[in-house]
Amino acid sequence: MRQTNLFVTTLREAPAEAETxxxxxxxxxxxxxxxxxxxxxxxxxxxxxxxxxxxxxxxxxxxxxxxxxxxxxxxxxxxxxxxxxxxxxxxxxxxxxxxxxxxxxxxxxxxxxxxxxxxxxxxxxxxxxxxxxxxxxxxxxxxxxxxxxxxxxxxxxxxxxxxxxxxxxxxxxxxxxxxxxxxxxxxCSLTYRAVQANAGAIGGKGQNHEFMALSEIGEDTVAVCSICDYAANIEQAEVHSGDAFEEQDFSGIPAPVKFHTPNQKTIQQLEQESQIKPQDIIKTLIYTDGGKNFAVLVRGDHEVNELKVQKYLGCGEIALAEYDSVQAAAGVGSGFVGPAGLSLTILVDAAVAGMAEAVTGAGEKDYHLRGVVPGRDFLLTHVGDFRNAATGDICPVCGEGKLVFHQGIEVGHVFKLGTVYSEKLxxxxxxxxxxxxxxxxxxxxxxxxxxxxxxxxQNHDDQGLIWPAAIAPYTVHILLMSVKDEGQREVAEALYAQLTAIGIETLLDDRDERAGVKFKDSELIGIPVALVVGKGAAEQKVEYMDRRAGTKELIDISETVARVSVV
Amino acid sequence: MRQTNLFVTTLREAPAEAETxxxxxxxxxxxxxxxxxxxxxxxxxxxxxxxxxxxxxxxxxxxxxxxxxxxxxxxxxxxxxxxxxxxxxxxxxxxxxxxxxxxxxxxxxxxxxxxxxxxxxxxxxxxxxxxxxxxxxxxxxxxxxxxxxxxxxxxxxxxxxxxxxxxxxxxxxxxxxxxxxxxxxxxCSLTYRAVQANAGAIGGKGQNHEFMALSEIGEDTVAVCSICDYAANIEQAEVHSGDAFEEQDFSGIPAPVKFHTPNQKTIQQLEQESQIKPQDIIKTLIYTDGGKNFAVLVRGDHEVNELKVQKYLGCGEIALAEYDSVQAAAGVGSGFVGPAGLSLTILVDAAVAGMAEAVTGAGEKDYHLRGVVPGRDFLLTHVGDFRNAATGDICPVCGEGKLVFHQGIEVGHVFKLGTVYSEKLxxxxxxxxxxxxxxxxxxxxxxxxxxxxxxxxQNHDDQGLIWPAAIAPYTVHILLMSVKDEGQREVAEALYAQLTAIGIETLLDDRDERAGVKFKDSELIGIPVALVVGKGAAEQKVEYMDRRAGTKELIDISETVARVSVV
CATH class of the missing domain: 3.30.930.10 (Bira Bifunctional Protein; Domain 2)
Incomplete structure (x- = not known):
């Protein structure tokens, strides 16, 4: 294709609404x-x-x-x-x-x-x-x-x-x-991970994987193991539960001590005003499944994963309880609720169960407890994985790697629907x-x-796009530097005819434009190889530019076919 | 593709709503x-x-x-x-x-x-x-x-x-x-004609051609020359106007004679009750362009082409005048209107102008005139092509062939829009x-x-479809007669592997069905070549069936590649 004919207009600036x-x-x-x-x-x-x-x-x-x-x-x-x-x-x-x-x-x-x-x-x-x-x-x-x-x-x-x-x-x-x-x-040369995922509106309950293109602009968060190929949507990522909990001897361990934490209702406030690290705190959250209330305990630096809780309880959607409801169940408003003495079912995240002692709400306004011991001060009847995975968690599959997080764009989804649709229809x-x-x-x-x-x-630099050869619009971009130079034109035309004849998709920039414009447009469009036909043409030389590598090299025209055939 | 896997179900009967x-x-x-x-x-x-x-x-x-x-x-x-x-x-x-x-x-x-x-x-x-x-x-x-x-x-x-x-x-x-x-x-092996056509809702006034697949079920009528390649939509087909009209000497030609035609308002009634052939009658039709009335004369066996009249007059849409309007303009109701003595502009179709004498309405209820002479009894000021082409008309292009009519399906349309859209937008x-x-x-x-x-x-017979090779779903249909016969199966599989390997698109009927079912389905599906692997397989013979020719031939398996490669 000759660029003089190609229906394309390049723009210096993208419209303001284009963010990515x-x-x-x-x-x-x-x-x-x-x-x-x-x-x-x-x-x-x-x-x-x-x-x-x-x-x-x-x-x-x-x-x-x-x-x-x-x-x-x-x-x-x-x-x-x-x-x-x-x-x-x-x-x-x-x-x-x-x-x-x-x-x-x-x-x-x-x-x-x-x-x-x-x-x-x-x-x-x-x-x-x-x-x-x-x-x-x-x-x-x-x-x-x-x-x-x-x-x-x-x-x-x-x-x-x-x-x-x-x-x-x-x-x-x-x-x-x-x-x-x-x-x-x-x-397509995409950098991606296949991650375990949850069912969306599509229905069905079966296993499913999302194919996530890794990218900062992705709307999904993907947990990936630093060693093995485990990858999961953050909502789905299992947390390695560590070793089993052994019966412990609590004798000699001091009882919890109440201390004053006026208006310190959040982890952040406790950290700033009482110098307590989030990982030393237990968050006590009162949830409702629509009927009954229950408590979920996670570490201060962790987030409850409601889907995991639902799965454990075998119930439908759950939600944080309203203020009045918390007051009635815990005797105090949220911010100061603690597990000790709570007469509700308590789901304990494994990370909490593994703490030697912790800070919790005291069940009394403006007070927390220090030295609360899991298994002694509250029951460990319901211990499980109730939180989102977090950076640094051990991989649940290999047990060795640590989880790191990426943003991902969902480009594919495979899903075991089972009989949802076949039964309905x-x-x-x-x-x-x-x-x-x-x-x-x-x-x-x-x-x-x-x-x-x-x-x-995933494939660009400051100058423009960089297409992988398999899906590039053309494989070769011939840049004819001066259309008025007879010799250059002959070389460019001959090269264009030769490459086209052997099936190499080639775009010939035969426009009457300055060299700078041609280079700029070529980099913007991002064809893998540019062959620059300029002054060297007189000596049967062209410049071979590799868009991805950013390299330039003067080669003999006789070499071009061999070189571009393997792109 | 193996037919055991192919997602296809053949039906004995088509649903009743399928008419074509x-x-x-x-x-x-x-x-x-x-x-x-x-x-x-x-x-x-x-x-x-x-x-x-x-x-x-x-x-x-x-x-x-x-x-x-x-x-x-x-x-x-x-x-x-x-x-x-x-x-x-x-x-x-x-x-x-x-x-x-x-x-x-x-x-x-x-x-x-x-x-x-x-x-x-x-x-x-x-x-x-x-x-x-x-x-x-x-x-x-x-x-x-x-x-x-x-x-x-x-x-x-x-x-x-x-x-x-x-x-x-x-x-x-x-x-x-x-x-x-x-x-x-x-x-695509389509039998078609490119015909001159009119603009539809698409707008614009330029030249345009419809590509018409010739077919009895087509909704359009196409006039085609029996000798040259002239073809036009019936509305658009020009009528060869014949020789120019010379000044004539009317001396000695008797004046028109009035005769009684009670209630004979149509060409059909005149033919049946007064034994006058349609081609000897002149129809006088009073039209209006919304404002002014005018008359159009065509032969009794011809139809007015309103588009041609509009083009001649350079006006918009025209319509037959209402009864009252006809009465007022012609002094008599339609059925007995004649051109003689009519004080309206009269458009005379060339075929009418060429008549020596004719029967017309008498301008008086229940009477017609015999011996009306064009040019003497009414003016030939406006002579032109004002009718639809009719079977047997001379081709307007070559002047030798005769027009025949076909039904056509519009499969393509090329259209000179001009500046209609570019001006509006x-x-x-x-x-x-x-x-x-x-x-x-x-x-x-x-x-x-x-x-x-x-x-x-266009490509079928009583048994089913007959695809042209270029667009057939597969080129070769291997019919394995008995899946239980080891020898037959081996031959069919080898043939399937061989043809597929060299890129010949092949469907293998490997279903456990009776031979009759396989033949019937194969004919219905209409793949160009069927290779029947049956009893001959033991002698390395297969039957080569040409779907279109309907021929069968026992050939050696070694010949199959050469034979199917040229389909």
């Missing part, structure tokens, strides 16, 4: 343009990158035995009511009525459509397992679309769905997809014994446009 | 499934065909210098109000509101988006010409979706847009696109002299899903 680097650079380099909030046009350069990612995804899906189909964006609203997601999705679901006032939603995902499709086509175990996928535009009316393609309202996704006769089959399909996702992200099959069984499902998504942005976010 | 053969067969052979009226899922077989067509379209677009981009489906409604198409499109335009109650339309086409995009990117003549295209889902809320993919509400289109500094540039872009369309349809550029000029635009569409259906409509 990828968003700024994709706009400045002319890859995308905004039509409305969260709605973008892919310009020719952007379309090329998007198609390359699509093709990688398609190849890996096909190689893993998934079959491509294409389901509609227009989905009857009844389907969503049947699956009970019509209300759950809320305002993110875009809705419209057709001319006959029949209601439709614009698919943000396709569980309903695919489940009823497979239900209507397959009735025997003989035709399972099955994995289908599609590459399709999705619509989600984000409350606050942002970061360009990272959180858009119209975006491109690959979604796959597996159908099995049982959980063992699902395990296998899940593994195939998990591995395919790894290959896809590797081929009646997708059953007859097993070998002729019994009707619900199909066991998994769903697997990759945000293709989000992946594009994530790669951009 | 392509719709019935695509459903029965498992290529598509309906989700809602006019909204379909492409199953794996259908997706494969669709992708092959997409790729052909993409290759030809790229080869013609068009650049691919991808514009959103969600389009701000304001844009459509600015272009004044929001109301014109009416109920076909699907509309929705986002969570902030901002109104969007789901793009049925992208003139508004692309025009504003190019407006914002390009300001100098130096960056024109430009052709961009996309392959994108479109939405159109058809009043009566029908014929499966032929008239759907969500469908796949390729749309391209050209931008030039002037009309000469547009002519060139138009020609490039016209030629690319020919190559695309040829590669402010897409201007500065020319070499620094003057601001509107860009001159063209638009070019191909219905990709409609093309798929049209090819199916």
């Amino acid at each position: 680097v990828s968003h700024q650079l994709l706009l400045r380099a002319g890859y995308i343009r905004q039509l409305a909030a969260g709605v973008y046009t892919y310009m020719p350069l952007g379309r090329r990158v998007l198609r390359k990612i699509e093709n990688i995804v398609r190849e890996e899906m096909d190689a893993s035995g998934a079959q491509e189909l294409l389901m509609p964006s227009l989905q009857p609203a009844e389907l969503w009511k049947e699956s009970e997601r019509y209300d759950v999705y809320g305002k993110e679901l875009m809705k419209l009525q057709d001319r006959h006032e029949r209601e439709f939603v614009l698919g943000p995902t396709h569980e309903e459509v695919v489940t009823t499709l497979v239900r209507d086509e397959i009735s025997s175990y003989r035709r399972l397992p099955l994995i289908v996928y599609q590459i399709q535009t999705k619509f989600r009316d984000e409350r606050r679309p942002r970061s360009g393609l990272l959180r858009g309202r119209e975006f491109l996704m690959k979604d796959a769905y597996s159908f099995d006769t049982g959980w063992e089959g699902l395990d296998l399909a899940y593994e195939q997809m998990y591995n395919a996702y790894g290959r896809i992200l590797d081929r 009646g997708a059953t099959f007859l097993d070998a014994a002729g019994r009707s069984q619900p199909m066991v499902m998994g769903c697997y998504g990759i945000g293709i446009s989000r992946l594009l942005s994530s790669v951009a976010e | 053969v392509s719709h019935q067969l695509l459903l029965r052979a498992g290529y598509i499934r309906q989700l809602a009226a006019g909204v379909y899922t492409y199953m794996p077989l259908g997706r494969r065909v669709l992708r092959k067509i997409e790729n052909i379209v993409r290759e030809e677009m790229d080869a013609s210098g068009a650049q691919e981009l991808l514009m959103p489906s969600l389009q701000p409604a304001e844009l459509w109000k600015e272009s004044e198409r929001y109301d014109v499109y009416g109920k076909e335009l699907m509309k929705l509101q986002d969570r902030h109650e901002r109104e969007f339309v789901l793009g049925p086409t992208h003139e508004e988006v692309v025009t504003t995009l190019v407006r914002d990117e390009i300001s100098s003549y130096r960056r024109l010409p430009l052709i961009v295209y996309q392959i994108q889902t479109k939405f159109r809320d058809e009043r009566r979706p029908r014929s499966g993919l032929l008239r759907g509400r969500e469908f796949l289109m390729k749309d391209a847009y050209s931008f030039d500094t002037g009309w000469e540039g547009l002519d060139l872009a138009y020609e490039q696109m016209y030629n690319a369309y020919g190559r695309i349809l040829d590669r 402010g897409a201007t550029f500065l020319d070499a002299a620094g003057r601001s000029q509107p860009m001159v635009m063209g638009c070019y569409g191909i219905g990709i899903s409609r093309l798929l259906s049209s090819v199916a409509e």
